[in-house]
Amino acid sequence: MKIRTLRLLAKEGTNNLYKNKLMSLASIMTVVAALFFLGIVLLIAVNITSNIEAMKRDLDITVFLKVDASDFEREEVIAYIEREKEAGVISQYRMETKEQAYENIKSELKNEALLKGLSAENLPESFYIKLTDPAYSDEVIVQLTKFTGVNTEYGIGYNKSGLERLEKILKVFNYIVMVILVILMVIAVFLISNTIRLTVYARRREIEIMKYVGALDSFIRWPFIVEGILIGFVGALASFFATSQAYTWLQNVLNSILSSMGLSTLRIIEFSPVALHIFAIYAIFGVMIGGVGSILSVRKHLNV
Amino acid sequence: MIRFVDTTKVYSNGVVGLKNVTVNIEKGEFVFVIGASGSGKSTFLKLIMHEEAPTEGEVYVNGYSIHNMPRSEIPYLRRSLGVVFQDFRLLPNKTAYENVAFAMQIVEASPREIRRQVPLALALVGLSKKAKAYPNQMSGGEQQRIALARALVNNPSVLIADEPTGNLDPKTSWEIINLLEEINQRGTTVVVATHEKDIVDTLKKRVIVLDRGEIIRDEQKGLYLNEN
Ligand SMILES: Nc1ncnc2c1ncn2[C@@H]1O[C@H](COP(=O)(O)OP(=O)(O)O)[C@@H](O)[C@H]1O
Ligand SMILES: [Mg+2]
Numbered sequence: 001m002k003i004r005t006l007r008l009l010a011k012e013g014t015n016n017l018y019k020n021k022l023m024s025l026a027s028i029m030t031v032v033a034a035l036f037f038l039g040i041v042l043l044i045a046v047n048i049t050s051n052i053e054a055m056k057r058d059l060d061i062t063v064f065l066k067v068d069a070s071d072f073e074r075e076e077v078i079a080y081i082e083r084e085k086e087a088g089v090i091s092q093y094r095m096e097t098k099e100q101a102y103e104n105i106k107s108e109l110k111n112e113a114l115l116k117g118l119s120a121e122n123l124p125e126s127f128y129i130k131l132t133d134p135a136y137s138d139e140v141i142v143q144l145t146k147f148t149g150v151n152t153e154y155g156i157g158y159n160k161s162g163l164e165r166l167e168k169i170l171k172v173f174n175y176i177v178m179v180i181l182v183i184l185m186v187i188a189v190f191l192i193s194n195t196i197r198l199t200v201y202a203r204r205r206e207i208e209i210m211k212y213v214g215a216l217d218s219f220i221r222w223p224f225i226v227e228g229i230l231i232g233f234v235g236a237l238a239s240f241f242a243t244s245q246a247y248t249w250l251q252n253v254l255n256s257i258l259s260s261m262g263l264s265t266l267r268i269i270e271f272s273p274v275a276l277h278i279f280a281i282y283a284i285f286g287v288m289i290g291g292v293g294s295i296l297s298v299r300k301h302l303n304v
Numbered sequence: 305m306i307r308f309v310d311t312t313k314v315y316s317n318g319v320v321g322l323k324n325v326t327v328n329i330e331k332g333e334f335v336f337v338i339g340a341s342g343s344g345k346s347t348f349l350k351l352i353m354h355e356e357a358p359t360e361g362e363v364y365v366n367g368y369s370i371h372n373m374p375r376s377e378i379p380y381l382r383r384s385l386g387v388v389f390q391d392f393r394l395l396p397n398k399t400a401y402e403n404v405a406f407a408m409q410i411v412e413a414s415p416r417e418i419r420r421q422v423p424l425a426l427a428l429v430g431l432s433k434k435a436k437a438y439p440n441q442m443s444g445g446e447q448q449r450i451a452l453a454r455a456l457v458n459n460p461s462v463l464i465a466d467e468p469t470g471n472l473d474p475k476t477s478w479e480i481i482n483l484l485e486e487i488n489q490r491g492t493t494v495v496v497a498t499h500e501k502d503i504v505d506t507l508k509k510r511v512i513v514l515d516r517g518e519i520i521r522d523e524q525k526g527l528y529l530n531e532n
Contacts, residue, residue: 001412002412004412004414004415005409005412008409205393205395206395208393209393209395209406210410211379211382212353212382212387212393213382213383213406213407213410213411213454213458214379214380214381214382214383214410214411214458215379215410216379217375217376217379219410
């Protein structure tokens with residue numbers, strides 16, 4: 001096909017888009033809605049993932065020594081921690097002495113009666129360790145377990161099972177996102193192909209004439225495909241704009257709610273770092289929905 | 305040029321449109337296909353342009369064989385033909401000039417060629433003045449002439465017309481028929497389906513007479529009705 005023909009067909013497609021204003025608008029809105037919903041679902045997934053990462057980074061490993069651990073046993077553990085800190089496995093740590101433990105308990109348990117019989121002496125010393133990467137946690141915990149001064153009775157470490165449950169939920173959520181995505185795409189393709197069907201119908205005389213004069217199938221098809229792709233792309237642009245506005249607004253609202261609830265580790269992420277990705281996804285999906293929708297419709301209703 | 309060999313067309317609902325038709329139309333001929341309504345005239349023309357495929361037998365047109373023709377070949381067959389219909393079939397949202405130019409754009413002619421050929425085609429049908437008019441601003445006769453210009457602009461070797469004067473008054477009909485004759489004199493094969501006795505009897509061209517899908521008469525310089 002010659003370049004000028006492609007240009008002609010692109011022009012025809014654009015003109016048709018404009019001529020069928022109302023129908024085009026309806027399909028564009030369909031794309032906007034489908035992509036908007038898709039974007040919101042994706043952004044929720046991104047937020048959950050990023051917050052889980054942040055929570056992991058934030059979690060301490062807590063190690064209690066035995067109440068009767070000797071100085072040597074304590075020094076052994078400190079030496080190990082220092083070594084791992086040198087190696088870049090542990091980012092920081094804090095030791096809690098028996099006295100500090102007592103003070104903490106005292107401030108937590110306001111009830112004097114419960115404190116009776118409790119002294120600093122029968123409280124354990126403990127370490128709060130932050131890792132540079134949560135992936136090291138298993139290894140560090142195994143190492144710590146080997147020290148004789150470490151109390152392994154209640155286990156070492158953080159609330160791993162909770163985190164694992166969260167990650168499982170995230171996985172399931174991702175599957176659900178996939179399913180929703182597929183369903184949305186199917187619906188959008190269906191709606192677009194319906195619009196294109198209407199424009200095919202509106203232009204059936206023109207198409208008939210084109211066939212009599214000897215137009216190739218591709219010549220007849222392309223303006224419709226161009227029309228579909230344009231619908232998809234314009235829809236993607238509009239949807240991107242709507243998404244960025246809605247998200248930014250929601251982000252501000254939710255963040256202020258979170259900080260007022262004191263959940264400062266939880267953050268709704270900014271839009272700008274993911275804007276390009278979202279835009280690319282919208283553009284690709286929009287164009288695909290529009291193109292596939294019109295190809296299906298033209299195949300079915302144009303008999304070309 | 306056009307050859308039917310024992311061709312039968314049965315429509316999907318079982319109606320027989322054409323039955324065992326064998327006929328030969330040579331290059332440069334002017335042929336009337338006549339017969340009562342429903343006798344198969346349109347079917348005859350539809351087979352030539354492959355709007356319908358034959359059920360049995362073969363049709364050869366400009367070197368193409370119509371039976372089991374691959375889909376991809378149909379456009380090229382059609383480009384070797386010009387077609388006009390009773391109802392003109394112009395695009396209402398394009399001017400006369402654009403309607404004619406459209407036929408050239410479809411076959412990917414260059415803009416230079418289009419600018420040269422379209423005015424010639426409009427001049428041939430005597431409507432240079434109406435180049436900028438839209439179909440609804442023209443009379444039926446004028447619209448049919450534009451349709452003729454469109455059919456001819458790509459220089460087809462065969463022109464097919466299905467009742468081209470069916471919607472026109474007698475005077476205008478004659479203008480169209482005279483144009484068809486002129487086009488034929490320039491070397492184009494012309495096949496016209498009609499049931500207008502006057503026209504057929506005045507022109508005294510070859511007539512192929514159909515009745516219930518069969519050829520019952522095929523005469524050079526024939527009349528509408530049998531003389532004897
Ligand atoms: N698409 C079709 N489907 C079924 N029957 C048809 C179709 N087209 C034409 N026919 C039938 O075939 C016969 C011949 O029709 P046609 O060729 O249109 O005749 P004419 O043009 O001489 O009036 C008629 O009986 C008509 O009803
Ligand atoms: Mg007819």
